[in-house]
Amino acid sequence: MYYVLSIGVNYGPGADLLRFAEKDAIDIFRVLSGALGPPRVGGKCLLGARATRAEVIAALNALAWQPPEHLLLYFSGHGSEEGILLADGLLHYDELADYVRIIRARAMMTILDTCHAAAYGRFVSPADVAGLGGIDEDLTWLRVLSEAHPGMRMLFATSAETLSRESPNAKNGFFTAALLHAFHHAEADLPAGSPKLISDLQAFVNACAFMQGQQTKNWKRPGSGIVPLHIQQPQFLGHLGDFPLVRSQVERAVGTATITNFAFLPGLSMRVDFVVNGRRNVPTRWRVRLSHPDGSLIDDRSHRFVPAKDEHADGGQIRFPVSVLDDDLASSFVLDSGRQLPVRWTFELLDDHGHQLARRSLMGSYFKGAPMSQLGR
Structure with missing residues (x-):
């Protein structure tokens, strides 16, 4: 079974109000639980005041008791170098890593669209990170999932030292908007068959290219040709390339x-x-x-x-x-x-x-x- 836990919090204690974090979580959840996502997907979307420490921990504990084969954990909201800000306070990265570690999913993807997102990687044991390896040819959804290498893969909106931003035009976080673009527009890179699939690596590379182009266009200083140094740079951790995210629509229509x-x-x-x-x-x-x-x-x-x-x-x-x-x-x-x-x-x-x-x-x-x-x- 493929399970999606998507969390979005516009406002947490002591923080400025975000505009699109909860929408980010909804948009990601809808794509992955819709026609582009894997078959027989399950999941939960925790938003706003419902995304408390107790609710998130309860959801993670439930997954530990009944682990899915494949888990995708997504969060959008405020973050620091110590953790992610939920509706009632900080969930520290060491806590999150401990709860995630006890979930015995065969393969796991964590996506954080938050400031200092890559700081989470400091709290993840190397033993928990997906290792290297290849995949066979001519696989479809379930076979690709069964061949995915155990361990965690992580996509981060930005580095541990820098901030992430929201896009008023897209009405999403910059990184989430880029991921959604990749989900709908990237070419398939996983093995031939029907349907053809977009891997975590292909989605990440496509999202980075799209995001770079959008930011350069939006933030280039008029008349100078100079691009500001604070361009948001997504990062990743773990072996990417064998975890299917969505069906590709480039070659033919879905449905x-x-x-x-x-x-x-x-x-x-x-x-x-x-x-x-x-x-x-x-x-x-x-x-x-x-x-x-x-x-x-x-x-x-x-x-x-x-x-x-x-x-x-x-x-x-x-x-x-x-x-x-x-x-x-x-x-x-x-x-x-x-x-x-x-x-x-x-x-x-x-x-x-x-x-x-x-x-x-x-x-x-x-x-x-x-x-x-x-x-x-």
Whole structure:
């Protein structure tokens, strides 16, 4: 079994209020427990006032009594060189290391998005850290997990001596935002098969590159070309490369979709109903296009959504104002001459990589001041 314990605390005693630590924990938990995550994943998300020392210790003790095969422990919030700040006080790193040590998970990943995050590594015994080793080829989720080398792997938002930061644009911590980007955009690096997987190493490398680019762009001194020295540098401890985190979406889409209804309504509008399967917590987009028969675009619109269930049903009316035809030179010329205007409607469901999940197309004809008629597919 693969278990995720995700903890986020915006405010602890004596500390400034953070904006996105609790959202960080939710976002990480949703990805790992959604369609991109491992099969049969279990977990708990402790947020805000619920993330007390007693609650976190109880959760760790429960995992010690019934250890999962693979454990991912995530924390976002305030931290120091001594520990992480929970809702009611500091959980010292030596305490955390002791509680984690008694969990006999075969392989474990710890991710800390907090100031001085890498200080935790000072309290971890070398014997507990995952060792070196390779993996066989042509493995899928469960086999990769079973082949993961015992011990702990750790990803840190920053070094033991420096601060971590939040990104107002991403509405996450900088490091967590970069990890989430990697989860959705990194190429697979674990063995071929279906589905292809992103390892801890691939996610970390991709996140570091993304984070470096974002920080350099945001913090470069105007006109000087000089980048400040306080660029946040993530770190890691332990052998990375054999612990699968999520499915990769680069080569093909995850899940499927079906358009169950696609029909004309009065005016410049359509009724569309669809079902998306196997994309829980994975961003998805619908796009509708109005075009001429030769494919030249008249207008389009799109909407991004995140299915909350394994089977997500949705639909409704999509309407364009008639003015889009008046504003299109070719369309207005045909309508003003009294002739019928053929217009193709195309509805698509897509992932963030542009992979097409489903598509339907219909041709309709329009007259100025008259209702639309269907011409055919």
